[in-house]
Amino acid sequence: MPVRRFGGHRSLVKRSETPKLSYGFSxxxxxxxxxxxxxxxxTACTELAKKITERLGVELGKSVVYQEAxxxxxxxxxxxxRGQNIFIIQTIPRDVNTAIMELLIMAYALKTSCAKNIIGxxxxxxxxxxxKMRKRGSIVCKxxxxxxxxxxxxxxxxxxxxxxxIQGFFSFPVDNLRAxxxxxxxxxxxxxxxxxxxxxAKSPSAAKRAQSYAERLRLGLAVLHGTAPSPxxxxxxxxxxxxxxxxxxxxxxxxxxLMMAKEKPPITVVGxxxxxxxxxxxxxxxxxxxxxxxxxxxxxxxxxxIFIMATHGLLSAEAPRLIEESAIDEVxxxxxxxxxVQKLQCPKIKTVDVSMILAEAIRRIHNGESxxxxxxxxxxxx
Numbered sequence: 001m002p003v004r005r006f007g008g009h010r011s012l013v014k015r016s017e018t019p020k021l022s023y024g025f026s027x028x029x030x031x032x033x034x035x036x037x038x039x040x041x042x043t044a045c046t047e048l049a050k051k052i053t054e055r056l057g058v059e060l061g062k063s064v065v066y067q068e069a070x071x072x073x074x075x076x077x078x079x080x081x082r083g084q085n086i087f088i089i090q091t092i093p094r095d096v097n098t099a100i101m102e103l104l105i106m107a108y109a110l111k112t113s114c115a116k117n118i119i120g121x122x123x124x125x126x127x128x129x130x131x132k133m134r135k136r137g138s139i140v141c142k143x144x145x146x147x148x149x150x151x152x153x154x155x156x157x158x159x160x161x162x163x164x165x166i167q168g169f170f171s172f173p174v175d176n177l178r179a180x181x182x183x184x185x186x187x188x189x190x191x192x193x194x195x196x197x198x199x200x201a202k203s204p205s206a207a208k209r210a211q212s213y214a215e216r217l218r219l220g221l222a223v224l225h226g227t228a229p230s231p232x233x234x235x236x237x238x239x240x241x242x243x244x245x246x247x248x249x250x251x252x253x254x255x256x257x258l259m260m261a262k263e264k265p266p267i268t269v270v271g272x273x274x275x276x277x278x279x280x281x282x283x284x285x286x287x288x289x290x291x292x293x294x295x296x297x298x299x300x301x302x303x304x305x306i307f308i309m310a311t312h313g314l315l316s317a318e319a320p321r322l323i324e325e326s327a328i329d330e331v332x333x334x335x336x337x338x339x340x341v342q343k344l345q346c347p348k349i350k351t352v353d354v355s356m357i358l359a360e361a362i363r364r365i366h367n368g369e370s371x372x373x374x375x376x377x378x379x380x381x382x
Contacts, residue, residue, distance in 0.1 A: 034085035034366045037061035037077075037110075039102045040093070048123070048335055049089040051355035056363060061086075065102050073098065075106045082114040085366050088153075089121040089358075093338050094316070096126045100144065104151040111152030119155040119365060120148065121358060123336030124312045128162035129284070131169075145169035157361050159336055159354065160283045160311040175361060175371055178378050179311040179334050182352045184216060186332055187279065190350075191307065197277035198222050198303075202294050206282055212382040213281050213309075222271025222278070224294050226264050267297050274302030279309060285333065286314040292326040299327045307332065313339045313349065320346035 036058060038049035046060075053060045062078035088110070090103045103120060110118050130140040148156070149171050156170065159177045167174040187194050198220045201210035207223050214221040278298045285291060285308060295306045306328050313333030315323075323331055324346045331346075333339065334354045343349045357374060364371055 034058075034087065034362075035061040035079070035081055036087045036089065036362065037063050037106065038065075039075075039088050039090035039106045040065055040099060045091045045093055045099075045338055047338070048091050048355060048358075051353065052089060052121075052359045052362065055355060055359035063106070065106065067098070073101045073105050075102070075109050077106075077109055077113060080113075081110055083116050085117045085119065086110050086115045087119045087121055087362050087366075091336065091338055092122075092124050092126050100126060100147075104147060107148070107151040107153050115152075117154045118152050119157065119362075120153045121157045121362065123159045123334075123354070123358065124314075125156075125158045125161060125166070128166060131163050131166050139169075141166055142169045145171075155365065157358065157365070159334075159358075162283060175365070177357055177361060177374060178382055179336070179352075179354055180213065180216075180378070180382050182334065182354055182357075183281070183309045183311070183332065184213065186350075186352050187217065187307075187309070191277065191279075194277065195219075196275075197279050197307075198271065198273055200224065200271075200273070200278050200280045200294070200298065202280050202282060202290060209283070209382060210281050212379045213279075215379075216377070220271065220276075222269055222273050224267055224297065225270055226267045267293060269297060269301050273298055276303055277305045277307065278303035279307045281309045283310060284312045284314060285310040285331065286316050286319070288315070288319045288322050288326075291328065292322055295327040305329045312336050313342070313351075315339055315342045315349070320349065323348055 036049065036053050036056065038046045038060060040046065049060055061081075064074075064076040064078065066074055068074055088103060088106055090099060092099045103122070107118050107120065125141075127140045127144050130137070131142075133139055145166075146169075154172050156172070156174045157177065158174065160179055161167065161176050164176065167176060187197070191197065194217070197217075199210045199214040199217065199222070201207040201221070201223045204223055204225060207221075210223070211221055213219075278295075280291065280294060291308055295308075298306055308328060308331045310331070310333050313331070314337055315333075320342045328348060330348050330350060332350045332352060334352045336354065339349065339351070343351070361371065361374060363369075364374070
């Protein structure tokens with residue numbers, strides 16, 4: 001039994017009678033809330049964010065993203081985000097580097113404002129083509145993944161990564177959604193007599209994606225083989241230069257076997273496309289010279305209509321004009337990348353809305369639900 005002293009006298013107090021101290025804290029039932037922000041204040045880039053928030057039934061977060069006179073990016077978050085799940089929607093316009101800085105600065109601003117989780121919704125992940133080492137270059141996609149983690153992102157939602165192995169560059173979860181269900185639905189509903197179509201891969205490396213489309217649509221498959229010679233020269237940069245001749249006697253080094261240079265044949269078609277609708281599928285359509293050349297070959301082989309289905313319509317430089325003047329009948333892309341200007345220049349460009357699946361992904365991640373439903377009937381190679 002504990003002993004207390006009061007003014008020199010000893011007092012016995014039972015342990016059960018010891019008074020309990022209270023600091024005024026009570027158990028609170030904190031509701032899980034979230035906010036959706038747009039990392040770009042331009043009209044073209046906030047359109048997708050508004051569609052997503054309308055489907056979710058929430059208001060777009062109050063923030064201001066702008067460029068100062070010296071071209072520095074500034075982000076001002078106009079509401080409290082403490083302890084909340086924050087989703088940053090960033091579409092990538094033509095100025096890719098500015099969009100990346102907007103995303104990094106907003107993520108860091110939310111991190112320092114004590115947001116609980118910061119999830120980036122980046123439908124088209126920039127620099128995804130630079131995901132392999134080429135010559136003396138660098139894997140820029142890995143660098144960008146590291147920068148996003150340092151800025152405070154804890155999760156990413158993206159769509160149709162150029163290479164699925166890119167997910168391994170990140171130190172946090174990545175949900176790589178697929179646009180193929182929406183593009184397949186467009187084929188079934190908007191292309192008359194699509195049963196007479198054939199799915200075409202514009203290169204052997206794209207054959208797996210095309211095969212996935214062909215199997216789900218119950219259609220045939222054709223593959224284009226061969227391309228135009230690349231203007232990139234390996235001989236001028238010293239990569240294949242012979243070692244300097246040594247004047248000193250002794251060992252002169254290993255004599256490696258002579259490697260013959262690759263020669264890509266002219267474009268040929270593996271498969272019968274005569275009298276059919278040719279549908280070329282890919283993940284990105286940017287420089288359209290290869291697609292235009294493929295369309296001409298398909299026309300020569302007897303295809304009477306040519307469609308191109310791609311997830312990300314970057315359509316840089318003179319792409320709209322080249323499409324308009326080509327044998328391509330229609331180019332169908334999703335709204336992962338703003339391309340309203342290109343559509344005004346070329347009526348052949350059509351858009352498929354994918355805001356539904358992005359909104360559902362946000363809802364499921366916030367509520368801690370499984371994402372498996374969004375990948376039902378999706379093949380690994382899709």
